[in-house]
Amino acid sequence: MVKRRQFMSGLAALGGSYLLSACGGGSEDGSNGTAVSAASKATAHASAASASGTTIPPAASITDSSGAVWTLSGGVLYQNGAVAGVNYNVVLALWINGSIYHENASGQFYQWNGSAWGSCIDPRLGTVSADGTTLPSAPYILDKSGAKWTLVNGVVYKNGTVVGVNYNVSLVLWYGGKIYHCNTSGHFYANAEVSSQWLACTDPRIAVAPAAGSFFGINGHYDYTYTPAQLVTTLKAMGCTSYRVGCTSDPTQINAVAKLAQAFQSAGIKLLVLINQGLYDSTGKLFSGESTAYSAGYSAGSAVAGALMGYGVTMYECGNELTRDGAIILDSTNAGTKALDFNNANWPVLRGVMRGMIDGVKSVQSSAKCGINFCVNDVGASDALWEGTQPDGSSGYPAVRWDITTWHNYEVYGDIFNIGTDGAGPGFDLPTYCKARYGVPFIISEWNTGPEQTEAYRANYITTQLGQFYPARKTHNIQSVMYYVLDSGNETFGIMMNGSPINPSYSAFTSFTSANADN
Incomplete structure (x- = not known):
């Protein structure tokens, strides 16, 4: 992690x-x-x-x-x-x-x-163009990196040079810190981090609101000493409508989560189950290839979903921060904005595990919604997986397609609505990009400040972040924002400890949820 x-x-x-x-x-x-x-x-x-x-x-x-x-x-x-x-x-x-x-x-x-x-x-020429500037009617667009974009005879240029393969372009749009274009057939494309590449998307300006009722969420663990009933009471008192918990295919872990699912089902609290399958075999060795990784992922996905589907679980997150594993990210200090930030040789293992988990879940529960998890600014990884390409740019590989985009956004990563390289600029609106690119709901499945912060700082951060997340739920297709974590056993991340609230962070959270409806 x-x-x-x-x-x-x-x-x-x-x-x-x-x-x-x-x-x-x-x-x-x-x-x-x-x-x-x-x-x-x-x-x-x-x-x-x-x-x-x-x-x-x-x-x-x-x-x-x-x-x-x-x-x-x-x-x-x-x-x-x-x-x-x-x-x-x-x-x-x-x-x-x-x-x-x-x-x-x-x-x-x-x-x-x-x-x-x-x-x-x-x-x-002036400063960066205003958000929403289009060609036409503006004569040019200036992006945050200082590049000048123009549209001449249906072709998009950046600093006087044609940008990748583009033609019959009727509109160029600067929106959310990204360049998009629409051709005469009405098809939109996003300019990827590798600026010569255009990727299919929808119009990013269209507001999308996911189904209501699960926006305020929090993380927990399967091995808490809290009983399922106590957790239900605690979550209701906090105004939480969703809960994220992880487990492997180990029967002990699955059984513990099943008891939670049973209690949550009757209480009307939605459960996002993290299928915690990694990239290594039982001996600790990286899976030998995509096929082996796929089989392991499939087995885990089918086992977890098969045991929980009867208790109303419909959402599964397939893998936890796998793009940040040492075998996958070349340099953990990189934000992941380029596919080249990732290990080309080991990429098939990552792809195989993810595909396997999704297929495994759907083999027993075809209506289930499966999410794939990313961190920091891993759009280089998410785009490569979605398009079926390798970090080296080669294509024609199996595409990974998910029903929910899930992302971790700790304070050190930067503002998710203006996120750049390791929290620095130039940034862009990540949920808007994902909304346009993948067309599925977005869940921030972990968010918090750092463990070294004081509770007063944490409380202010909670209020500020929720105040930013909440209005975006209706425009950015944000289904849930899941605070990390309910109880960490200490005051590093937890909002409670041994059943008692940690204040003022706990009060900041509950004050916001009580004043803002999850609708």
């Missing part, structure tokens, strides 16, 4: 530039005949900086605020006669708001930081 975890103002321009040259040795100043000192001979004086907005061409040169002179020759930009960092195919140099920029032949802009160039947007 993954660890729960800044211009200078534009200077007033005087225009032009001049250079006072030191006189030669023994020369005298023509005005007073005073000999020029050696220090004066070695000093070059520059005028004020060029006017903000000056460009080459048409200007022959630019003088920056430090007195450095910039020139452009043969597509290369020079600072005081020396090549400025790594640059080539330069068509424009720009001095604006105290900074030097250049544009290359592909339309990409770069900003000089004093020693190197960093990609950026044309600073004259």
